[in-house]
Amino acid sequence: MTTTAKATGQQALAPPRGAAIAGVIFSVLMIVCLGLVRYAIPADLTEPDPWLVEPDRRRVVGLALDLVPFAGIAFLWFVGVLRNRMGEREDQFFATVFLGSGLLFVASLFGMAAVMRALIETLARGRIGRDTYYFGRWMSDALFNIFAIKMAGVFIISTCTIGLRTAIIPRWVANIGYACALVLLLVIANWKWITFVFPLWMLLVSTYILLSELRFLDPP
Numbered sequence: 001m002t003t004t005a006k007a008t009g010q011q012a013l014a015p016p017r018g019a020a021i022a023g024v025i026f027s028v029l030m031i032v033c034l035g036l037v038r039y040a041i042p043a044d045l046t047e048p049d050p051w052l053v054e055p056d057r058r059r060v061v062g063l064a065l066d067l068v069p070f071a072g073i074a075f076l077w078f079v080g081v082l083r084n085r086m087g088e089r090e091d092q093f094f095a096t097v098f099l100g101s102g103l104l105f106v107a108s109l110f111g112m113a114a115v116m117r118a119l120i121e122t123l124a125r126g127r128i129g130r131d132t133y134y135f136g137r138w139m140s141d142a143l144f145n146i147f148a149i150k151m152a153g154v155f156i157i158s159t160c161t162i163g164l165r166t167a168i169i170p171r172w173v174a175n176i177g178y179a180c181a182l183v184l185l186l187v188i189a190n191w192k193w194i195t196f197v198f199p200l201w202m203l204l205v206s207t208y209i210l211l212s213e214l215r216f217l218d219p220p
Contacts, residue, residue: 017213022077023206029071030199036064038193058120065120068113072106078206079103082159082168094165098158101151108148115140145195152198153184159205173208177201 040057079102083095119136122128128136160177163169169177180201187194 017210019078019081020206020210020213022074022081023202024210026071026074026078027199027203027206029067029074031196031203033064033067033071034195034199036060040064058123061116062120065113065117068109072109075102075106078202094158094162097154098162101154101158105148105151105155108143108151112140112143112148115143149184149195149198153181156181156184156198156201163205169205169208173205176204 040060079099083099115136119128119133119140123133156177160169160174160181164171164174180197183194183197
């Protein structure tokens with residue numbers, strides 16, 4: 001009986017640790033991707049010259065785009081494992097918003113990466129006009145800085161609400177999340193560096209869950 005109960009407890013602990021690890025991986029990859037892109041490409045869409053004429057900058061952007069699929073996979077793993085933790089305590093309304101906003105975030109992220117990859121390949125072959133370049137840049141910027149980040153704000157709100165109801169995260173983490181979501185929903189179009197808010201909050205939540213699980217597993 002004791003062995004069975006212990007095994008059951010270990011199975012119950014596995015999902016949140018999996019979510020925490022996936023969240024940390026996603027956060028680190030996204031921070032690296034955003035940092036590389038911000039280094040290589042000017043935030044001002046009217047100044048494309050530095051990365052257009054410098055192959056090294058194009059390679060930096062290409063490296064960032066290569067990391068995007070792995071970041072998306074880690075994020076989906078975080079969503080799936082966290083939903084598994086909720087189990088029967090899952091609220092259908094917030095669970096639907098949680099899952100939907102997460103999927104839309106990944107779809108917008110992948111769409112942005114696809115457009116940027118197409119720009120890089122056509123630029124490398126010299127087969128792109130100025131108007132086509134600006135179309136692609138504005139599209140990729142809108143996909144990430146508007147649609148993906150707005151969905152990230154909604155994802156944070158739903159995650160914090162579910163986390164409070166299921167006691168997965170404490171109130172102070174949820175309050176920080178609500179503040180971050182408000183910033184993402186209202187300010188993102190005016191200051192592009194705020195895109196780092198989402199992966200940083202994910203890193204906070206994932207680190208808290210991971211440390212909580214490790215403390216729980218420590219022998220008395």
